[in-house]
Amino acid sequence: MPKRVGLREVAELANVSLAAVSRAYTPGTSISEATRERVMQAARKLGYRPNLLARSLIKGKSGIIGVVMGNPRHPLFAVALEALSRRLSQAGKHILIFTAENPAHMADVHVEDLLQYRVDALLLMAANLSSKLAEHCREGGIPVILFNRLAQKVPGMVTVTGAGRDIGQKIATHLLQQGYRRLAYMDEPLSSRELESGFIGYATSKGLPPPERVLVHSQREGAVVAARTLLSQRRRPDAIFCVNDHMAMATIEVARDEFGLKIGRALGVVGFDDSEQASWPTWDLTTYSHPIDPMIERIIDLLLQDPKERHPSRIIVEGVLKCRGSTKRT
Amino acid sequence: MPKRVGLREVAELANVSLAAVSRAYTPGTSISEATRERVMQAARKLGYRPNLLARSLIKGKSGIIGVVMGNPRHPLFAVALEALSRRLSQAGKHILIFTAENPAHMADVHVEDLLQYRVDALLLMAANLSSKLAEHCREGGIPVILFNRLAQKVPGMVTVTGAGRDIGQKIATHLLQQGYRRLAYMDEPLSSRELESGFIGYATSKGLPPPERVLVHSQREGAVVAARTLLSQRRRPDAIFCVNDHMAMATIEVARDEFGLKIGRALGVVGFDDSEQASWPTWDLTTYSHPIDPMIERIIDLLLQDPKERHPSRIIVEGVLKCRGSTKRT
DNA sequence: ATGAAAGCGCTAACAG
DNA sequence: CTGTTAGCGCTTTCAT
Numbered sequence: 192m193p194k195r196v197g198l199r200e201v202a203e204l205a206n207v208s209l210a211a212v213s214r215a216y217t218p219g220t221s222i223s224e225a226t227r228e229r230v231m232q233a234a235r236k237l238g239y240r241p242n243l244l245a246r247s248l249i250k251g252k253s254g255i256i257g258v259v260m261g262n263p264r265h266p267l268f269a270v271a272l273e274a275l276s277r278r279l280s281q282a283g284k285h286i287l288i289f290t291a292e293n294p295a296h297m298a299d300v301h302v303e304d305l306l307q308y309r310v311d312a313l314l315l316m317a318a319n320l321s322s323k324l325a326e327h328c329r330e331g332g333i334p335v336i337l338f339n340r341l342a343q344k345v346p347g348m349v350t351v352t353g354a355g356r357d358i359g360q361k362i363a364t365h366l367l368q369q370g371y372r373r374l375a376y377m378d379e380p381l382s383s384r385e386l387e388s389g390f391i392g393y394a395t396s397k398g399l400p401p402p403e404r405v406l407v408h409s410q411r412e413g414a415v416v417a418a419r420t421l422l423s424q425r426r427r428p429d430a431i432f433c434v435n436d437h438m439a440m441a442t443i444e445v446a447r448d449e450f451g452l453k454i455g456r457a458l459g460v461v462g463f464d465d466s467e468q469a470s471w472p473t474w475d476l477t478t479y480s481h482p483i484d485p486m487i488e489r490i491i492d493l494l495l496q497d498p499k500e501r502h503p504s505r506i507i508v509e510g511v512l513k514c515r516g517s518t519k520r521t
Numbered sequence: 522m523p524k525r526v527g528l529r530e531v532a533e534l535a536n537v538s539l540a541a542v543s544r545a546y547t548p549g550t551s552i553s554e555a556t557r558e559r560v561m562q563a564a565r566k567l568g569y570r571p572n573l574l575a576r577s578l579i580k581g582k583s584g585i586i587g588v589v590m591g592n593p594r595h596p597l598f599a600v601a602l603e604a605l606s607r608r609l610s611q612a613g614k615h616i617l618i619f620t621a622e623n624p625a626h627m628a629d630v631h632v633e634d635l636l637q638y639r640v641d642a643l644l645l646m647a648a649n650l651s652s653k654l655a656e657h658c659r660e661g662g663i664p665v666i667l668f669n670r671l672a673q674k675v676p677g678m679v680t681v682t683g684a685g686r687d688i689g690q691k692i693a694t695h696l697l698q699q700g701y702r703r704l705a706y707m708d709e710p711l712s713s714r715e716l717e718s719g720f721i722g723y724a725t726s727k728g729l730p731p732p733e734r735v736l737v738h739s740q741r742e743g744a745v746v747a748a749r750t751l752l753s754q755r756r757r758p759d760a761i762f763c764v765n766d767h768m769a770m771a772t773i774e775v776a777r778d779e780f781g782l783k784i785g786r787a788l789g790v791v792g793f794d795d796s797e798q799a800s801w802p803t804w805d806l807t808t809y810s811h812p813i814d815p816m817i818e819r820i821i822d823l824l825l826q827d828p829k830e831r832h833p834s835r836i837i838v839e840g841v842l843k844c845r846g847s848t849k850r851t
Numbered sequence: 852a853t854g855a856a857a858g859c860g861c862t863a864a865c866a867g
Numbered sequence: 868c869t870g871t872t873a874g875c876g877c878t879t880t881c882a883t
Contacts, residue, residue, distance in 0.1 A: 209878090210878080245876035289606065441801075448802055473778075541870075553869090580875085
């Protein structure tokens with residue numbers, strides 16, 4: 192075992208002081224090219240690697256961003272994670288990750304650890320998390336940013352979210368334009384109510400019967416059952432808006448395979464999130480697409496911004512409804 | 522600003538020494554319930570939170586596991602990440618994450634950072650990464666574990682992989698049993714050759730014409746084009762094995778929608794990875810399923826194991842071929 | 852531009 | 868069981 196090499200060993204080999212070595216590794220310090228070169232050479236020879244932990248200890252911050260993710264399998268989160276990771280590592284920051292099956296529960300147990308690492312900031316990407324967790328974090332004096340695909344009311348925190356009400360309204364509008372009249376709405380429990388209120392609000396304001404609403408737990412199985420129920424009624428809906436693409440696809444399968452409905456013509460289906468598959472010919476699904484890149488960009492800005500000038504605020508990023516075959520009446 | 526509270530402040534408030542406070546936070550140290558309680562109370566009052574960085578600095582290890590992920594969007598990785606995160610945080614470890622679009626390229630640039638954090642271990646979950654990266658890591662004296670869905674030959678490293686040759690063979694066997702005779706094989710460049718050799722080897726050993734093989738880049742677009750080419754031939758294949766489910770689904774779409782082929786009957790299709798969608802009625806895709814949980818379990822063991830007793834080895838975890846409608850001739 | 856020394860916040864021997 | 872004393876590996880005044 193070649194004994195751990197530290198600043199000390201390098202300094203000796205290079206015949207300089209510890210401080211010199213340190214400076215050689217810190218951009219923007221006064222050090223002559225000559226010594227820097229000497230140091231670097233010695234360092235290379237010894238296989239020296241500065242210890243970030245020690246540096247962090249002094250600096251008081253770790254260069255680490257804590258990320259709490261609801262569900263890494265959710266396509267949106269996966270994409271976001273990828274983008275985040277890329278941009279953040281460009282900025283020399285790193286991501287300490289946390290997944291929270293049940294955000295409410297894990298909150299107190301494990302996020303505590305996160306805070307102990309003196310993360311520079313905490314990014315919460317969870318569909319629904321206890322405000323207790325949020326509170327907890329802010330007490331830790333760590334800036335918290337909440338990122339969500341759906342709007343959410345979280346007072347006193349920086350949030351980056353989708354447009355909520357507006358989106359629901361936009362979708363209802365599109366459906367009406369296409370000539371659908373009996374709308375229905377398939378949601379998950381605990382999700383944002385803003386989407387719903389926009390959707391239903393607009394529909395009823397136009398004199399339509401209030402859209403029927405079903406709440407569904409497990410994405411696949413629940414949606415299948417719900418779709419069957421919805422479509423078995425004597426006066427079945429002629430358009431269903433599902434709060435994520437998975438549900439929408441399940442609905443399409445049921446409508447197509449079990450009820451023999453022609454998607455688009457006999458039944459309009461709208462999804463949410465614009466997952467990779469949505470554009471495949473098999474689904475050709477009309478769905479709301481989040482502007483991931485701009486969202487991430489905003490988040491990066493916030494994350495890298497001086498905490499002093501960060502004020503509680505809600506940043507809403509608008510996406511676009513991708514109109515495809517699943518809502519074409521022709 | 523309530524000035525940062527440290528061991529010191531707590532000790533003063535509780536009227537004990539620094540060491541006492543430290544012990545109160547370290548399980549398995551000799552300290553009386555009485556003092557521990559006093560300490561905890563003072564700590565709570567001050568909002569004290571031990572600084573893990575300082576602790577790590579002393580201990581020489583950070584409690585952090587570095588994870589390099591090829592593509593967070595890959596369903597397998599997402600699932601693995603989730604499982605890993607859960608199990609690891611139970612063990613008090615945390616995950617510093619890294620995504621590597623192009624593993625070969627990012628290798629030297631950013632993994633360096635990872636090493637500087639003195640991660641306890643490095644887990645590489647990338648489809649294909651330069652052995653240079655691997656080398657680099659081991660030089661850093663950090664145990665490296667390679668996790669891959671496909672077998673790969675990496676000498677001198679601990680690897681956990683799928684079964685490679687055997688799987689390819691298993692799939693060919695299944696296809697023959699079902700009565701398919703003109704096999705084809707759709708792969709990505711740079712992926713493991715073991716699967717292929719098992720598949721092709723078995724087929725030819727049974728006297729079949731050597732399976733045609735296409736290599737495809739972009740998952741979706743590439744597969745669509747390749748499928749068209751394959752199916753346009755005068756003597757088209759009657760079964761296609763695709764090295765991931767996405768490709769398989771694309772192939773199914775093309776065969777069904779553009780060539781009017783009945784999947785299963787006229788064309789057998791086999792996927793790989795058993796993604797969530799594979800079992801949906803729309804696809805009903807025969808696909809190879811990785812035993813994620815056992816794999817993760819093995820990895821966790823390795824990760825938590827004393828580095829001293831970790832020997833280079835290749836652990837192969839066997840999964841199962843899920844036979845579904847896409848390879849039923851009836 | 853460089854070196855010496857004083858810590859960052861905590862743990863790990865040692866004594867007592 | 869508890870306190871004292873050295874550091875962990877590095878950054879930073881403060882002199883030189």
